[in-house]
Amino acid sequence: MEMVTLTKGVPDFSEGAVSFDEDGHLERGETPTVMNPNDEHALKAALQTKIRHGGTASVMSMGPPGYKSVLKEAMESVYADELYLLSDREMAAADTWATAITLCTGLEKFEEEKGQKPDLVFAGFKTADGETGHTGPQTAWALGYPLLTHVISLDVYPEEGRIRAKRLVEGDVEEIETVESSLPAVVVVDPEFEPTYRKAAHRLKRKDLREETQKRAENPGDYATIWDHEDLDLDPDYIGLDGSPTIVEGVDPIPKAPSEREATVVTPEDGEGMQQVLEEIAPFAGGD
Amino acid sequence: MSETVVEAGPEDEYEHYEALVVGSGPGGAAAAAALADRGIETLVLERGVEAGSKNVSGGLIYAEESAPYTIDDLFPDFREEATARPVDEYKIHNISGRTVKSIDLTDIHHHDTEWCDSVLRRHMDSWLAERVHERTRETGGGLLTDVRVNGLLRNDRGEIIGVTCDELDPITADLIVAADGVNSELARDAGLMDWEDPDEWFQGVKAVVDLPEGAIEERFGLDEDEGVAHLFSGDLFQGVRGGGFMYTNDDTLSIGTVFHLDSIVQQHAEPHELLDALLTHPLLADFVGEDYTELEYSAKLVPDSKKAAHPSPHQGRLVLVGDAGGQMQAQGPIIKGMNHAVTAGALAAEAFAEAKADGEPDAAGQRYERKLKESGTMKKLRPTRYEVLGRLGEVGPISAVTDALAGSVLGRAAVKVLPMKRLFNSPYLLGMLPDTRTPYVTLPVTIAEALGDEVVGESEVQPPDLGDRIGDLTYDVGDPHIQVEDNSWDASGTAVWSCPVSSMDYGGGCYRAEEVQTNGTTERVVSLDTQPCIECGTCAVVADTDWDHPSGGKGVEYKQG
Numbered sequence: 001m002e003m004v005t006l007t008k009g010v011p012d013f014s015e016g017a018v019s020f021d022e023d024g025h026l027e028r029g030e031t032p033t034v035m036n037p038n039d040e041h042a043l044k045a046a047l048q049t050k051i052r053h054g055g056t057a058s059v060m061s062m063g064p065p066g067y068k069s070v071l072k073e074a075m076e077s078v079y080a081d082e083l084y085l086l087s088d089r090e091m092a093a094a095d096t097w098a099t100a101i102t103l104c105t106g107l108e109k110f111e112e113e114k115g116q117k118p119d120l121v122f123a124g125f126k127t128a129d130g131e132t133g134h135t136g137p138q139t140a141w142a143l144g145y146p147l148l149t150h151v152i153s154l155d156v157y158p159e160e161g162r163i164r165a166k167r168l169v170e171g172d173v174e175e176i177e178t179v180e181s182s183l184p185a186v187v188v189v190d191p192e193f194e195p196t197y198r199k200a201a202h203r204l205k206r207k208d209l210r211e212e213t214q215k216r217a218e219n220p221g222d223y224a225t226i227w228d229h230e231d232l233d234l235d236p237d238y239i240g241l242d243g244s245p246t247i248v249e250g251v252d253p254i255p256k257a258p259s260e261r262e263a264t265v266v267t268p269e270d271g272e273g274m275q276q277v278l279e280e281i282a283p284f285a286g287g288d
Numbered sequence: 289m290s291e292t293v294v295e296a297g298p299e300d301e302y303e304h305y306e307a308l309v310v311g312s313g314p315g316g317a318a319a320a321a322a323l324a325d326r327g328i329e330t331l332v333l334e335r336g337v338e339a340g341s342k343n344v345s346g347g348l349i350y351a352e353e354s355a356p357y358t359i360d361d362l363f364p365d366f367r368e369e370a371t372a373r374p375v376d377e378y379k380i381h382n383i384s385g386r387t388v389k390s391i392d393l394t395d396i397h398h399h400d401t402e403w404c405d406s407v408l409r410r411h412m413d414s415w416l417a418e419r420v421h422e423r424t425r426e427t428g429g430g431l432l433t434d435v436r437v438n439g440l441l442r443n444d445r446g447e448i449i450g451v452t453c454d455e456l457d458p459i460t461a462d463l464i465v466a467a468d469g470v471n472s473e474l475a476r477d478a479g480l481m482d483w484e485d486p487d488e489w490f491q492g493v494k495a496v497v498d499l500p501e502g503a504i505e506e507r508f509g510l511d512e513d514e515g516v517a518h519l520f521s522g523d524l525f526q527g528v529r530g531g532g533f534m535y536t537n538d539d540t541l542s543i544g545t546v547f548h549l550d551s552i553v554q555q556h557a558e559p560h561e562l563l564d565a566l567l568t569h570p571l572l573a574d575f576v577g578e579d580y581t582e583l584e585y586s587a588k589l590v591p592d593s594k595k596a597a598h599p600s601p602h603q604g605r606l607v608l609v610g611d612a613g614g615q616m617q618a619q620g621p622i623i624k625g626m627n628h629a630v631t632a633g634a635l636a637a638e639a640f641a642e643a644k645a646d647g648e649p650d651a652a653g654q655r656y657e658r659k660l661k662e663s664g665t666m667k668k669l670r671p672t673r674y675e676v677l678g679r680l681g682e683v684g685p686i687s688a689v690t691d692a693l694a695g696s697v698l699g700r701a702a703v704k705v706l707p708m709k710r711l712f713n714s715p716y717l718l719g720m721l722p723d724t725r726t727p728y729v730t731l732p733v734t735i736a737e738a739l740g741d742e743v744v745g746e747s748e749v750q751p752p753d754l755g756d757r758i759g760d761l762t763y764d765v766g767d768p769h770i771q772v773e774d775n776s777w778d779a780s781g782t783a784v785w786s787c788p789v790s791s792m793d794y795g796g797g798c799y800r801a802e803e804v805q806t807n808g809t810t811e812r813v814v815s816l817d818t819q820p821c822i823e824c825g826t827c828a829v830v831a832d833t834d835w836d837h838p839s840g841g842k843g844v845e846y847k848q849g
Binding site: 198199200203204207208 | 455457
């Protein structure tokens with residue numbers, strides 16, 4: 001199996017790491033970049049497939065050269081064999097459409113180098129900064145691969161060139177749908193995805209991979225391939241800011257919603273106050 | 289046994305390994321290493337997050353001269369890397385109030401001893417597990433943590449063919465080594481061991497105490513590579529049969545108490561209070577002092593091999609090793625468990641390899657039993673002298689006479705004349721010690737009163753209360769793994785005081801007493817919260833429970849052990 005997981009570096013929005021200016025704008029320079037948290041589920045799905053069926057797990061990202069740390073993080077969680085970084089000034093400030101075009105071209109270049117298509121392309125469910133959830137599906141469209149979204153469990157049948165997935169379909173009620181697809185395919189992995197390893201042999205293999213990767217992750221650069229727009233033979237007009245049809249007119253901070261509730265403090269000693277509390281909550285009390 | 293999710297249907301093939309070792313303590317590690325060294329494909333399953341995280345021992349591991357295998361035979365750098373200090377000095381303190389008579393037990397300690405080291409189990413067992421994984425991986429197997437084996441897999445003829453697990457699909461094997469500890473679920477599933485009689489068990493409780501660097505050398509008068517063991521018996525434990533110990537580790541002390549479980553039950557003793565009685569005795573003031581810092585509180589059930597060691601610890605493809613088979617030798621001041629587990633594990637491996645070579649792998653169990661006998665291991669665990677004389681001493685009227693005699697004026701006079709040091713150091717005499725008050729309480733008190741000196745000074749040690757001790761043992765236990773089958777006070781009330789993390793006057797422990805009003809009458813019942821459980825198994829013996837371990841990686845996680 002040839003697997004590629006798409007990942008992105010995003011500002012670390014966790015408490016203590018993230019920094020905003022007075023107007024509520026993110027201070028990029030002050031905020032560290034980390035791997036998009038949702039991508040972890042995609043990486044877990046790729047790792048599960050690699051452990052169950054063997055093959056090569058690669059990670060691909062579009063971003064500045066500083067993304068190598070993100071790729072290292074991805075390498076450690078998917079025990080990745082190869083890292084691909086699509087990196088170029090021309091690619092900067094791309095919207096999801098331009099990003100998908102770039103990633104698609106990266107994957108085509110990957111196919112050219114390897115002599116075969118990736119069997120599975122994994123993506124996470126939306127990024128922590130853009131929150132669109134478009135890039136995975138748009139990449140599938142650009143590649144012309146079948147697309148499976150909200151995947152919570154995955155079985156792969158390599159000999160038959162087929163996958164079967166469970167999807168968490170959210171509507172009025174949550175339901176789980178089982179779907180099948182041919183390979184290659186793009187799988188967008190839901191945060192509810194949990195890998196399962198119910199064979200001792202699989203867990204032992206995971207342990208082996210963890211050990212091997214620890215050594216590899218000391219020099220992730222040795223396993224990284226960087227392609228710019230020339231390597232990918234991409235016209236700068238179709239990528240980056242120039243290639244992005246999305247126009248951002250401005251960004252306004254969302255004003256804080258005024259609280260509609262008021263709090264009254266009642267001490268247990270205040271008999272009258274307590275009586276009032278009891279009367280207030282009486283209608284909500286259940287049972288006999 | 290808990291239900292197992294089975295992915296593969298019965299028509300599918302189960303995952304198979306030549307040998308499967310359940311539990312990665314010293315017995316399991318020895319078995320696995322010995323199997324791997326013979327080229328046998330071996331899988332080791334350990335339910336802790338790391339080997340050693342579920343394990344507690346007093347803290348001394350022996351290598352016996354007469355043993356066919358010792359741990360450093362199997363793991364060459366063991367003493368340099370996995371143990372704390374060599375223990376070459378051994379003393380017992382006979383205590384009556386503040387009066388203490390100390391007797392040197394170094395002779396008996398060195399009897400048949402190649403070496404003896406103090407250990408902390410988290411470090412020791414995880415060190416072993418790393419090596420076991422490397423060696424078993426080469427055979428196509430390996431070691432996995434976070435996997436709880438919950439029962440035996442049988443074929444339609446009822447024969448044992450493998451195991452079932454919480455986290456994995458069933459696995460079959462030609463040899464199954466149950467090295468899953470004192471509360472072995474496999475031994476119980478096979479019907480080889482039970483939790484019936486409190487008098488077959490001891491309960492050990494231990495505190496690991498932190499000392500400043502260099503304090504051990506200074507306070508005990510030791511060099512960096514020297515260690516000492518102190519034992520304590522007498523009237524400081526409310527008359528409960530048992531005693532205390534203190535062993536030196538690198539920069540910590542292991543201080544604990546071990547009592548006959550039936551005695552704890554009968555005397556309504558609270559294990560943590562008995563430990564505190566030792567910790568706060570003025571005799572220990574010089575060693576622990578006011579800077580008392582307790583790193584960890586722990587407890588464990590200890591099988592009394594004299595009664596509990598299974599003479600025929602196998603069934604079909606299953607063999608029991610170590611505590612799982614009751615192989616824990618505790619006769620008076622001699623406490624040896626880990627060394628016997630190591631011997632048994634390696635003998636089981638040897639038995640399987642030979643049986644396989646002879647084309648009869650199913651005979652491994654019988655060969656293992658024979659090896660336990662021929663190597664003298666079973667005789668150490670179940671000494672004939674005890675069978676003949678010791679049990680006699682436990683008969684009521686005789687016990688009362690010897691006890692009265694030992695405590696009498698005559699007894700006191702006799703103690704003065706008798707060569708106490710020589711008697712205490714006789715392996716022959718210790719082998720037939722009866723499980724009565726006499727050797728544990730009356731005799732030490734008599735010795736102290738007749739020969740002892742008064743300890744000066746006061747203890748400033750303030751042990752943490754039970755709530756703090758439990759609070760430091762933080763863990764996610766998952767779903768309740770113990771059910772109280774009969775919550776009446778008669779059936780299960782004993783658990784409230786016998787459980788080391790419960791107490792009659794503490795509401796935050798596992799077991800609590802509750803008054804229930806029914807039809808105008810008040811009834812006292814027992815309630816259980818498994819959250820603070822440290823999986824010692826005491827309640828499985830003393831109360832009416834359905835007892836299981838938590839799933840892999842869940843439950844108590846010892847950092848010291």
